[in-house]
Amino acid sequence: MMPRAEVNDRSDVEDVLRIEEISMSFGAVTVLRNVDLHLRRGEILGLVGDNGAGKSTLVKIITGYHKPDGGRVYIDGEETRLRSVQDARAHGIETVFQDLALVDELSVFHNLFLNREHTGGGWFKLLRNKSMRAAARRCLDEMAVDIPSIDVPVAKLSGGQRQAIAVARATRQKDIKILLLDEPLAAMGAKETALIINLIKGLCRNTGISVIIIDHNYTHLFDICDRINVIQQGQVTLNADLSEISIEELIELMVQKRRRELSKYMPRAQVPAETVVNPQTKGGSR
Ligand SMILES: Nc1ncnc2c1ncn2[C@@H]1O[C@H](COP(=O)(O)OP(=O)(O)O)[C@@H](O)[C@H]1O
Ligand SMILES: [Mg+2]
DSSP states (O other), rough: OOOOOTTOOOOTTTTTEEEEEEEEEEEEEEEEEEEEEEEEEEEEEEEOOOTTTHHHHHHHHHHHSSOSSEEEEEEETTOOOOOSSSHHHTTTEEEOSSOOOTTTSSSSHHTTTSSOOOOOTTTTTBOOOOHHHHHHHHHHHTTTTTOSTTSSSSSOOOOHHHHHHHHHHHHHHHTTOEEESSTTTTTOOOOHHHHHHHHHHHHHHHHOOOOEOSSHHHHHHHHHEEEEEEEEEEEEEEEEETTTTTTTHHHHHHHHHHHHHHHHHHHHHGGGGGGGGGGGGOOOOO
């Protein structure tokens, strides 16, 4: 049987993040309605849902970028107001967006230390390139990120390598607890996807970081996640451990839901089969 959305599942001491009744509108458009979500320590939670469902908006609230109209955020069980991205960062929350905020012209190692450069003393606060290079090499080796040289500008790297640098940079943040990934695998080849998936899995295993990842590809999500939340029209409509649901069931569920949505707008007979088929074949999006 399909698990139902557990909107009020029990408060768990292991929750590193918990949000309750979050709502958000842009002008007259309500984007999130009473969203409840929780994230355990060391857990990888996948968010799925159609374009415009509100996934990115939710991530932007957790990252302190948007202020919700209502609801509560708890970090390690304590109610917390995330006033800005810096504020969320101070609480150990880091985000990698699709537009990665890497500086194309700068080298790999400079990007890894962007805004956190190792500086020397003295009048000019000289950048300590040597120490940054060594630390960058160590970091990438530890994370098994395969980059031929840390001196090349990131513009020269593949999408997957760039994404790996962005993830590595986010996780270099001191005291990081939660990593948010908004479609990190979109527009990526198989080899690059495998690199990022292994990187994220390794991070959670080795450091206990918790991850929320948005992706349209259920195969990736079933490979990487412990649990899935479906978001539809600004609401969490399914919360399931991967032990509770199969990929086929999830696809079927999404297809049914989309069919129901479409049938609101047109007679059932006119709902084209094409628009409700396998969401797996859907491309990535912002
Ligand atoms: N800054 C914004 N201003 C106005 N509307 C927005 C803004 N950001 C998102 N939206 C709207 O909110 C809805 C949800 O968007 P989003 O969270 O990006 O969905 P998803 O990531 O699930 O595709 C969409 O209808 C989108 O157009
Ligand atoms: Mg989005």
